[in-house]
Amino acid sequence: MSGPGTDLARPRVAVTSAAPELYQKLIDLHVTAERQAVEAGLAAGLVALVRVRASQLNGCAFCVDLHTSEAAGHGEDTRRLHALPVWRESGLFTARERAALALTEAITLLAETRVPDAVYATAAAEFSEPELAQLVWAVTVINAFNRLAVTSRIGPRPR
Template sequence: MRFDFSKQTPQIYEAMLALNTAISQANPDSRLVHLTKIRVSQINGCAYCVNMHVKEAQRDGLPDMLLHLIAVWPKTSAFTARDRAALAWAETLTRLERSEVSDADYAAVHAELSEQEVAALTASVAMMNLWNRMGTGARLPV
Protein backbone atom coordinates (compact mmCIF):
# COMPACT_ATOMS: atom_id res chain seq x y z
CA MET A 1 0.00 0.00 0.00
CA ARG A 2 1.30 3.43 -0.91
CA PHE A 3 -0.55 5.37 1.77
CA ASP A 4 -3.48 5.04 4.14
CA PHE A 5 -5.86 7.85 3.27
CA SER A 6 -7.99 7.11 6.35
CA LYS A 7 -4.98 7.99 8.50
CA GLN A 8 -3.39 10.68 6.31
CA THR A 9 -6.64 12.57 5.65
CA PRO A 10 -9.08 11.42 8.35
CA GLN A 11 -11.47 14.36 7.85
CA ILE A 12 -11.85 13.56 4.16
CA TYR A 13 -12.23 9.84 4.88
CA GLU A 14 -14.93 10.49 7.50
CA ALA A 15 -16.77 12.83 5.12
CA MET A 16 -16.64 10.15 2.41
CA LEU A 17 -18.07 7.58 4.83
CA ALA A 18 -20.88 9.97 5.82
CA LEU A 19 -21.70 10.70 2.18
CA ASN A 20 -21.59 6.98 1.43
CA THR A 21 -24.15 6.37 4.19
CA ALA A 22 -26.47 9.08 2.85
CA ILE A 23 -26.19 7.69 -0.67
CA SER A 24 -26.96 4.17 0.56
CA GLN A 25 -30.07 5.43 2.35
CA ALA A 26 -31.24 7.17 -0.84
CA ASN A 27 -30.92 4.00 -2.95
CA PRO A 28 -33.79 1.64 -2.16
CA ASP A 29 -32.76 -1.00 -4.73
CA SER A 30 -29.66 -2.61 -3.21
CA ARG A 31 -29.43 -5.06 -6.13
CA LEU A 32 -28.75 -2.21 -8.57
CA VAL A 33 -26.28 -0.62 -6.17
CA HIS A 34 -24.34 -3.88 -5.80
CA LEU A 35 -24.25 -4.51 -9.55
CA THR A 36 -23.14 -0.99 -10.41
CA LYS A 37 -20.51 -0.75 -7.65
CA ILE A 38 -18.93 -3.94 -8.92
CA ARG A 39 -19.08 -2.87 -12.58
CA VAL A 40 -17.65 0.59 -11.90
CA SER A 41 -14.84 -0.96 -9.87
CA GLN A 42 -14.11 -3.43 -12.69
CA ILE A 43 -13.90 -0.60 -15.22
CA ASN A 44 -11.59 1.40 -12.94
CA GLY A 45 -9.40 -1.61 -12.17
CA CYS A 46 -9.85 -1.41 -8.40
CA ALA A 47 -9.33 -5.00 -7.26
CA TYR A 48 -9.84 -4.07 -3.60
CA CYS A 49 -13.30 -2.61 -4.32
CA VAL A 50 -14.34 -5.42 -6.67
CA ASN A 51 -13.46 -7.97 -4.00
CA MET A 52 -15.22 -6.03 -1.23
CA HIS A 53 -18.41 -5.39 -3.21
CA VAL A 54 -18.69 -8.93 -4.53
CA LYS A 55 -18.53 -10.19 -0.93
CA GLU A 56 -21.20 -7.67 0.12
CA ALA A 57 -23.44 -8.70 -2.79
CA GLN A 58 -23.05 -12.37 -1.89
CA ARG A 59 -23.86 -11.61 1.73
CA ASP A 60 -27.02 -9.83 0.56
CA GLY A 61 -28.07 -12.86 -1.50
CA LEU A 62 -27.19 -11.98 -5.07
CA PRO A 63 -26.53 -15.20 -6.99
CA ASP A 64 -22.90 -16.02 -7.77
CA MET A 65 -23.80 -16.65 -11.42
CA LEU A 66 -24.98 -13.06 -11.75
CA LEU A 67 -21.85 -11.71 -10.07
CA HIS A 68 -19.63 -13.70 -12.43
CA LEU A 69 -21.39 -12.22 -15.46
CA ILE A 70 -21.27 -8.52 -14.55
CA ALA A 71 -18.17 -7.92 -16.67
CA VAL A 72 -20.02 -9.21 -19.74
CA TRP A 73 -23.53 -8.05 -18.88
CA PRO A 74 -24.44 -6.85 -22.43
CA LYS A 75 -23.80 -10.35 -23.78
CA THR A 76 -26.12 -12.28 -21.47
CA SER A 77 -29.83 -12.42 -20.73
CA ALA A 78 -29.17 -12.96 -17.00
CA PHE A 79 -29.92 -9.31 -16.16
CA THR A 80 -33.32 -7.65 -15.95
CA ALA A 81 -34.22 -4.52 -17.90
CA ARG A 82 -33.67 -2.48 -14.71
CA ASP A 83 -30.27 -4.10 -14.16
CA ARG A 84 -29.25 -3.37 -17.75
CA ALA A 85 -30.40 0.25 -17.56
CA ALA A 86 -28.49 0.79 -14.30
CA LEU A 87 -25.34 -0.92 -15.61
CA ALA A 88 -25.42 1.10 -18.84
CA TRP A 89 -25.89 4.33 -16.86
CA ALA A 90 -22.99 3.42 -14.55
CA GLU A 91 -20.73 2.74 -17.52
CA THR A 92 -21.72 5.99 -19.21
CA LEU A 93 -20.96 8.02 -16.08
CA THR A 94 -17.69 6.18 -15.43
CA ARG A 95 -16.38 6.48 -18.99
CA LEU A 96 -16.92 10.19 -19.45
CA GLU A 97 -13.67 10.57 -21.38
CA ARG A 98 -15.26 8.68 -24.28
CA SER A 99 -18.41 10.77 -24.65
CA GLU A 100 -20.86 13.06 -22.97
CA VAL A 101 -23.94 11.86 -21.14
CA SER A 102 -26.46 12.12 -23.93
CA ASP A 103 -30.21 12.61 -23.75
CA ALA A 104 -30.55 9.10 -25.18
CA ASP A 105 -28.45 7.68 -22.31
CA TYR A 106 -30.65 9.45 -19.80
CA ALA A 107 -33.87 8.43 -21.57
CA ALA A 108 -32.77 4.78 -21.49
CA VAL A 109 -32.17 4.75 -17.74
CA HIS A 110 -35.21 6.89 -17.00
CA ALA A 111 -37.40 4.42 -18.92
CA GLU A 112 -36.63 1.84 -16.21
CA LEU A 113 -35.95 3.94 -13.10
CA SER A 114 -37.77 6.87 -11.54
CA GLU A 115 -36.18 10.31 -11.45
CA GLN A 116 -35.35 9.81 -7.76
CA GLU A 117 -33.80 6.42 -8.50
CA VAL A 118 -31.70 7.88 -11.32
CA ALA A 119 -30.50 10.73 -9.10
CA ALA A 120 -29.62 8.36 -6.24
CA LEU A 121 -27.93 5.89 -8.58
CA THR A 122 -25.94 8.73 -10.15
CA ALA A 123 -24.67 9.74 -6.71
CA SER A 124 -23.78 6.11 -5.96
CA VAL A 125 -21.82 5.75 -9.21
CA ALA A 126 -20.01 9.05 -8.60
CA MET A 127 -19.11 7.97 -5.07
CA MET A 128 -17.87 4.59 -6.29
CA ASN A 129 -15.63 6.35 -8.79
CA LEU A 130 -14.20 8.45 -5.95
CA TRP A 131 -13.54 5.36 -3.79
CA ASN A 132 -11.91 3.62 -6.78
CA ARG A 133 -9.59 6.53 -7.41
CA MET A 134 -8.59 6.59 -3.74
CA GLY A 135 -8.13 2.80 -3.71
CA THR A 136 -6.12 2.56 -6.90
CA GLY A 137 -4.04 5.61 -6.01
CA ALA A 138 -3.22 4.12 -2.62
CA ARG A 139 -2.85 0.62 -4.11
CA LEU A 140 -5.07 -0.92 -1.47
CA PRO A 141 -4.22 -4.62 -1.19
CA VAL A 142 -6.82 -7.31 -1.82
Protein backbone atom coordinates in the same frame (compact mmCIF):
# COMPACT_ATOMS: atom_id res chain seq x y z
CA MET B 1 9.17 -1.72 -18.30
CA SER B 2 6.56 0.82 -17.28
CA GLY B 3 2.86 1.13 -17.72
CA PRO B 4 -0.35 0.30 -15.92
CA GLY B 5 0.08 -2.26 -13.19
CA THR B 6 3.88 -2.41 -13.22
CA ASP B 7 4.48 -0.56 -9.95
CA LEU B 8 1.92 -2.22 -7.69
CA ALA B 9 4.50 -3.08 -5.01
CA ARG B 10 5.69 0.49 -4.53
CA PRO B 11 4.35 2.09 -1.36
CA ARG B 12 1.92 4.95 -1.76
CA VAL B 13 0.47 7.48 0.65
CA ALA B 14 -2.37 6.06 2.70
CA VAL B 15 -4.88 8.77 1.85
CA THR B 16 -7.41 7.36 4.28
CA SER B 17 -5.16 7.80 7.32
CA ALA B 18 -3.24 10.81 6.00
CA ALA B 19 -6.48 12.76 5.60
CA PRO B 20 -8.85 11.12 8.08
CA GLU B 21 -11.40 13.94 8.21
CA LEU B 22 -11.88 13.91 4.45
CA TYR B 23 -12.07 10.12 4.41
CA GLN B 24 -14.72 10.19 7.13
CA LYS B 25 -16.72 12.74 5.12
CA LEU B 26 -16.62 10.38 2.13
CA ILE B 27 -17.78 7.50 4.32
CA ASP B 28 -20.59 9.71 5.65
CA LEU B 29 -21.57 10.54 2.06
CA HIS B 30 -21.55 6.83 1.21
CA VAL B 31 -23.80 6.00 4.18
CA THR B 32 -26.21 8.80 3.28
CA ALA B 33 -26.27 7.83 -0.40
CA GLU B 34 -26.93 4.19 0.47
CA ARG B 35 -29.77 5.07 2.84
CA GLN B 36 -31.37 7.45 0.39
CA ALA B 37 -31.04 4.97 -2.48
CA VAL B 38 -33.04 2.41 -0.53
CA GLU B 39 -35.54 5.08 0.56
CA ALA B 40 -35.98 6.10 -3.09
CA GLY B 41 -36.80 2.49 -4.01
CA LEU B 42 -33.53 1.14 -5.38
CA ALA B 43 -32.86 -2.46 -4.39
CA ALA B 44 -29.69 -2.86 -2.30
CA GLY B 45 -28.62 -5.67 -4.64
CA LEU B 46 -28.83 -3.38 -7.66
CA VAL B 47 -26.73 -0.76 -5.91
CA ALA B 48 -24.16 -3.44 -5.11
CA LEU B 49 -24.06 -4.56 -8.77
CA VAL B 50 -23.47 -0.96 -9.84
CA ARG B 51 -20.62 -0.67 -7.34
CA VAL B 52 -19.02 -3.87 -8.58
CA ARG B 53 -19.27 -2.84 -12.23
CA ALA B 54 -17.79 0.64 -11.67
CA SER B 55 -15.01 -0.91 -9.61
CA GLN B 56 -14.25 -3.44 -12.35
CA LEU B 57 -13.99 -0.65 -14.92
CA ASN B 58 -11.71 1.35 -12.64
CA GLY B 59 -9.50 -1.63 -11.85
CA CYS B 60 -10.14 -1.32 -8.11
CA ALA B 61 -9.32 -4.73 -6.66
CA PHE B 62 -10.27 -3.69 -3.13
CA CYS B 63 -13.74 -2.46 -4.14
CA VAL B 64 -14.44 -5.37 -6.50
CA ASP B 65 -13.69 -7.75 -3.63
CA LEU B 66 -15.71 -5.76 -1.10
CA HIS B 67 -18.78 -5.13 -3.25
CA THR B 68 -18.89 -8.60 -4.79
CA SER B 69 -19.20 -9.93 -1.24
CA GLU B 70 -21.79 -7.24 -0.52
CA ALA B 71 -23.81 -8.27 -3.58
CA ALA B 72 -23.66 -11.92 -2.54
CA GLY B 73 -24.88 -10.89 0.90
CA HIS B 74 -27.91 -9.31 -0.77
CA GLY B 75 -28.65 -12.64 -2.44
CA GLU B 76 -26.97 -11.98 -5.76
CA ASP B 77 -26.33 -15.13 -7.78
CA THR B 78 -22.68 -16.10 -8.32
CA ARG B 79 -23.37 -16.81 -11.98
CA ARG B 80 -24.55 -13.25 -12.55
CA LEU B 81 -21.58 -11.82 -10.64
CA HIS B 82 -19.24 -13.76 -12.91
CA ALA B 83 -21.16 -12.50 -15.96
CA LEU B 84 -21.12 -8.87 -14.89
CA PRO B 85 -18.22 -7.85 -17.18
CA VAL B 86 -20.24 -9.22 -20.13
CA TRP B 87 -23.69 -8.18 -18.95
CA ARG B 88 -24.74 -7.00 -22.40
CA GLU B 89 -24.09 -10.42 -23.93
CA SER B 90 -25.23 -12.61 -21.03
CA GLY B 91 -29.01 -12.22 -21.10
CA LEU B 92 -28.96 -12.64 -17.31
CA PHE B 93 -29.95 -9.09 -16.36
CA THR B 94 -33.33 -7.37 -16.41
CA ALA B 95 -34.03 -4.26 -18.49
CA ARG B 96 -33.85 -2.18 -15.31
CA GLU B 97 -30.47 -3.68 -14.36
CA ARG B 98 -29.14 -3.22 -17.90
CA ALA B 99 -30.19 0.44 -17.83
CA ALA B 100 -28.41 0.92 -14.48
CA LEU B 101 -25.27 -0.87 -15.69
CA ALA B 102 -25.16 1.13 -18.93
CA LEU B 103 -25.51 4.39 -17.00
CA THR B 104 -22.85 3.22 -14.54
CA GLU B 105 -20.43 2.55 -17.38
CA ALA B 106 -21.17 5.88 -19.04
CA ILE B 107 -20.63 7.83 -15.81
CA THR B 108 -17.53 5.85 -14.87
CA LEU B 109 -16.01 6.32 -18.34
CA LEU B 110 -17.11 9.95 -18.43
CA ALA B 111 -14.15 11.28 -20.43
CA GLU B 112 -14.88 8.75 -23.17
CA THR B 113 -18.67 8.73 -23.18
CA ARG B 114 -19.90 12.13 -21.95
CA VAL B 115 -22.98 10.12 -20.79
CA PRO B 116 -24.85 9.76 -24.08
CA ASP B 117 -28.43 10.99 -24.25
CA ALA B 118 -29.63 7.53 -25.31
CA VAL B 119 -28.07 5.88 -22.24
CA TYR B 120 -29.56 8.51 -19.96
CA ALA B 121 -32.98 8.28 -21.63
CA THR B 122 -33.05 4.50 -21.21
CA ALA B 123 -32.23 4.87 -17.51
CA ALA B 124 -34.82 7.63 -17.12
CA ALA B 125 -37.45 5.32 -18.64
CA GLU B 126 -36.64 2.56 -16.13
CA PHE B 127 -36.23 4.63 -12.97
CA SER B 128 -38.30 7.32 -11.29
CA GLU B 129 -36.62 10.69 -10.92
CA PRO B 130 -35.74 10.08 -7.24
CA GLU B 131 -34.36 6.61 -8.09
CA LEU B 132 -32.35 7.98 -10.98
CA ALA B 133 -30.87 10.74 -8.85
CA GLN B 134 -29.84 8.20 -6.22
CA LEU B 135 -28.40 5.89 -8.87
CA VAL B 136 -26.22 8.73 -10.16
CA TRP B 137 -25.07 9.45 -6.60
CA ALA B 138 -24.27 5.77 -5.98
CA VAL B 139 -22.10 5.68 -9.10
CA THR B 140 -20.43 8.97 -8.20
CA VAL B 141 -19.57 7.84 -4.67
CA ILE B 142 -18.14 4.46 -5.72
CA ASN B 143 -16.03 6.19 -8.35
CA ALA B 144 -14.58 8.46 -5.64
CA PHE B 145 -13.71 5.43 -3.50
CA ASN B 146 -12.21 3.65 -6.53
CA ARG B 147 -9.97 6.58 -7.30
CA LEU B 148 -8.65 6.71 -3.74
CA ALA B 149 -8.07 2.95 -3.51
CA VAL B 150 -6.40 2.62 -6.92
CA THR B 151 -4.19 5.67 -6.38
CA SER B 152 -3.16 4.38 -2.94
CA ARG B 153 -2.76 0.80 -4.24
CA ILE B 154 -5.13 -0.59 -1.64
CA GLY B 155 -5.61 -4.26 -2.48
CA PRO B 156 -8.27 -6.79 -1.46
CA ARG B 157 -8.66 -7.57 2.21
CA PRO B 158 -6.79 -10.65 3.41
CA ARG B 159 -9.05 -13.65 3.93
